Amino acid sequence: KAASDCTVLSGYVHSNPPWPRRFAVHVPSGREYDTYFLDKGVPVYPTNVEIVFQEKLCPTAPDDDDIALLYKARGTTFPPTPSPTTALAACGNLIANSDFERGFNGYWDAQGAGTLSTTAGYKSATAMYYASGNRNRYWVGPSHQWREGLDLKCLKQGTTWEFSARLKLVDSKTGRGASCDPGSSSGGEMCPQVQLIVRDKSWTQHSFRISGFDGGDTWVANGFNEFKGYWTIPANGSGWQGGVANMRVILSEFPFGMDLVVDDFSMVLTLDTNKSLAQSPTLSPVLAVPPPTQAPIRIPTQAPVRIPAQAPIRIPNESPLIGPGTDLNACAKMIANSNFDLGYEGYWSVPSGGSLSNKEGFSSSTSMYYDSGNRRRYWIGPEYKWPNGVDYGCLLQGTTWKFTAKFQLVDAATGKGSSCSVNSSKEGEMCPRVRLTLRDDGWTLRNVRIDGFSAADTWDANGMNSFTGYWTVPENGPDWQGRVRNIRLAIVDFPFDKNLVVDDFQMAFFNTN
DSSP states (O other): OOOOSOEEEEEEEOOSSOOOEEEEEEEOSSSOOOOOEEETTEEEOOSSEEOBOOOOSSTTSOOGGGOEETTEETTSBOOOBSOSSOOGGGOOBSSTTTTOTTOSTTTEEEESSOEEEEEOOSSSSOEEEEEOTTOOOTTOEEEEOOTTOOOTTTOOTTOEEEEEEEEEEEETTTOSEEOOBTTOOSTTTBOOEEEEEEEETTOOEEEEEEEOOOTTOOOOTTSOEEEEEEEEOOOSBTTBOSSEEEEEEEEEOOOTTEEEEEEEEEEEEEOOGGGOOOOOOSSOOSSSOOOOOOOOOOSSSOOOOOOOSSSOBSSOOSOOOOOTTOOGGGGSBOOTTTTOTTOSTTTEEOSSSOEEEEEOOSSSSOEEEEEOTTOOOTTOOOEEOOTTOOOTTTOOTTOEEEEEEEEEEEETTTOSEEOOBTTOOSTTTBOOEEEEEEEOTTOOEEEEEEOOOOTTOOOOTTSOEEEEEEEEOOOSBTTBOSSOOEEEEEEEOSOTTEEEEEEEEEEEEEOOO
């Protein structure tokens, strides 16, 4: 703005640990500038950039009103951001240490089960070795930690990202190379896939499966196999709002009993418009948004998706098996008086310990208040009574059911809002879960826990918290035979010294078609 031959922009870049790397730039005034950084000549985004304007370093520098960087006036601090510019060409590889030459620690963890170590790489000294241990869920596997930050400004709607890696399967028992079927979508046969757990700007959670192989590929048991798949960030609609707010990357779906070796794992922007096909999430949003209908696609071949059978899951990814003659639209909601506007009486009870009363609701006049009293068992809590009976004809094998609710915890001693840990599985720290007590056709008793929170969630001690979880009626197998003959539903597992407020509790058929 003001005429000057001297403008100084100065600041520093934080790293982990937070020792700043300072820089100062002298540029002519009266122009606009884009800021980016070079790593060995390649444009990159450093993480946690914080721009601080300093005092004038030369007498002819403009006044405070005449200088700004990224539309921030001198004397203000630009909030920490992974990228001070918007040049997508500078985004580069979003996966730090993708060749594992610095090992795995701090970059990946064994999400859910298994352990990590290092081994010989594809064309380098180091790769990551995932020992599956007692892994018994196909959607469990090594998860990237974003140690150096996730550049959300790179993840613009409509951009397409290429995931590539070198993968090898190893038989856990023999230590020898093992195979999978690149063309299969059946559990126990599929090759590794990339799973993305993504939250959009409304903090709704979505999940995507990315296949890096197709039926024309051949898996090499004794060598590394090239994975290459694509994902396009959705436009608004079909349950998606705004850009990416948070994302987890997991390698999953490979058979039980197999370990996984990973090298050269990258996530890079592709400008190839032939691969820029918009995709929709395969799994459900966490909030009350109509579920998406389009499966994610691998370029050029669409990969079918699968849901783990039997075990309770949080997010489904397989279409339910609908029996002939069953109108599942009539099964839309299984919980009567779900908003508690008729009070709790006749709908919920306390089998052992505690008491129930009515309280002002989340978005209506009434909610249910559970006073824990002398409750001393984590598996005890308010239980639904099915006043109109259970329509067991709705609970067909293979159908998926979505549980939603609003919960608040209250300190029993002080009456003030209280917290739990959404990440914890430790007694006394866990957040509320739904417990199903079931009997199958053989009258065998089964217990299922349904978790409605993810590691990315934050518990609001002074407000209502959104619970969303999923359960699929098991198919026949070693632990289940035939239809559901009996079902009980309770809200359990929260700490002893906490009371519980419940509102808008639903159990609805989830149509993933």
